[in-house]
Amino acid sequence: MQIGEAARRAGLTVKTVRYYANIGMVIPRQDETSGYRIYGEDDVAKLQFVGKARRFDFSVEECRELLGLYEDRNRPSREVKALTMKKVEEIDARLVELQSLKDELSGLAASCDGDHRPDCPILNALSGG
Amino acid sequence: MQIGEAARRAGLTVKTVRYYANIGMVIPRQDETSGYRIYGEDDVAKLQFVGKARRFDFSVEECRELLGLYEDRNRPSREVKALTMKKVEEIDARLVELQSLKDELSGLAASCDGDHRPDCPILNALSGG
DNA sequence: CTTTACCTTCCCCTTGGGGGAGGCCCTATC
DNA sequence: GATAGGGCCTCCCCCAAGGGGAAGGTAAAG
Numbered sequence: 001m002q003i004g005e006a007a008r009r010a011g012l013t014v015k016t017v018r019y020y021a022n023i024g025m026v027i028p029r030q031d032e033t034s035g036y037r038i039y040g041e042d043d044v045a046k047l048q049f050v051g052k053a054r055r056f057d058f059s060v061e062e063c064r065e066l067l068g069l070y071e072d073r074n075r076p077s078r079e080v081k082a083l084t085m086k087k088v089e090e091i092d093a094r095l096v097e098l099q100s101l102k103d104e105l106s107g108l109a110a111s112c113d114g115d116h117r118p119d120c121p122i123l124n125a126l127s128g129g
Numbered sequence: 130m131q132i133g134e135a136a137r138r139a140g141l142t143v144k145t146v147r148y149y150a151n152i153g154m155v156i157p158r159q160d161e162t163s164g165y166r167i168y169g170e171d172d173v174a175k176l177q178f179v180g181k182a183r184r185f186d187f188s189v190e191e192c193r194e195l196l197g198l199y200e201d202r203n204r205p206s207r208e209v210k211a212l213t214m215k216k217v218e219e220i221d222a223r224l225v226e227l228q229s230l231k232d233e234l235s236g237l238a239a240s241c242d243g244d245h246r247p248d249c250p251i252l253n254a255l256s257g258g
Numbered sequence: 259c260t261t262t263a264c265c266t267t268c269c270c271c272t273t274g275g276g277g278g279a280g281g282c283c284c285t286a287t288c
Numbered sequence: 289g290a291t292a293g294g295g296c297c298t299c300c301c302c303c304a305a306g307g308g309g310a311a312g313g314t315a316a317a318g
Contacts, residue, residue: 004264014265019306034314036265045256052255057230060305070252077241077249084238084251091231095224101186102220105213114210122209123199126181127174133295143296148275163283165296189274 003028006039010047017047025050025064046070058087132157135168139176146176154179154193175199187216 001009006028007017020026021037026046028037039047049070053063062083069075069083111121130138135157136146149155150166155175157166168176178199182192191212198204198212240250 002265013307015306015308018266023305034265035267036314049256054305056234056255057227066252066255069249070256072247074247075249076245077247077251078243078245080249080251081238081241081243084234084241088231088235088238091227091234095227095231098186098220098224098227102217102224105185105220106217109210109213109217112206112210112213114207116205116207118201118203118206120198120204120206120209122206122213123195126185126195127178127199131296142275144275144277147297152274163296164298165283183274 001039001044003037003039006044006047009044010051012047012051020047020050023060025060025067056087057091058083062087130168130173132166132168135173135176138173139180141176141180149176149179152189154189154196185216186220187212191216 003014003017007014010017012020017026018037021028026043028039028043030036031038046067050063050067053066054060058066065083066080069080108122108125113119132143132146136143139146146155147166150157155172157168157172159165160167175196179192179196182195183189187195194212195209198209237251237254242248
């Protein structure tokens with residue numbers, strides 16, 4: 001199939017699929033006469049795999065790694081689990097950070113009257129050292 | 130003072146301060162003969178303000194807006210509060226999204242033995258439609 | 259034969275700067 | 289006077305992960 005259908009079936013944009021071909025992540029067959037990319041069922045499966053991993057917040061490089069493990073019939077599941085745990089930890093750290101940001105900001109917002117007057121504790125907090 | 134000291138005092142890198150000058154966020158005076166940027170105390174205050182707002186996850190454009198409000202002695206605090214609340218909502222949405230990702234991923238990791246065998250529920254989940 | 263849809267490559271754009279090259283400016287030291 | 293050093297300048301390319309669109313080739317349908 002052509003790139004359009006492969007992209008549709010993988011739930012990705014054509015641009016994205018072409019990008020994955022360019023960076024050597026999912027490399028399709030090439031039609032000699034037309035120059036068109038030709039995708040097979042296995043390629044679509046890989047594209048779906050990568051798409052899903054991306055939605056799980058894995059970076060493109062991590063997806064490449066996961067894809068390598070996915071294609072290796074003899075890989076130890078240990079490696080996949082380690083990568084996943086690392087990602088969970090990253091997400092956790094970001095969660096803590098964002099939560100703290102949210103707390104500070106909503107505390108500031110609560111202390112601000114939000115009326116027509118110029119006095120604003122938010123700006124005061126931002127300008128204070 | 131020169132850019133190096135201004136950056137130090139604002140807790141930013143020289144690159145960042147120069148960038149803020151280039152995009153018209155904090156514009157210093159210019160020494161005619163040397164071409165050096167000359168920063169005053171008020172510029173340092175603005176740089177600190179922007180740096181702090183950035184740490185609060187405001188985008189550069191939002192910082193520009195906040196800085197405008199900061200410099201306007203007659204601004205209504207309503208505007209600042211609205212911007213802050215919007216940012217809090219964004220952070221909240223991202224928190225929900227990340228939490229859901231974390232739950233899914235840690236559920237997967239928990240279901241994976243993580244041993245030497247190739248069977249891996251994580252990869253199975255990623256490859257399943 | 260022509261339209262239309264699909265495909266190709268190529269290049270610039272995004273965020274928020276980082277890294278480094280090549281070249282001034284200024285001061286200190288020899 | 290020369291030279292070394294540090295700080296500064298502009299200019300250009302780089303990152304992630306593609307998006308947008310131009311210019312042009314190809315295939316299928318009317």
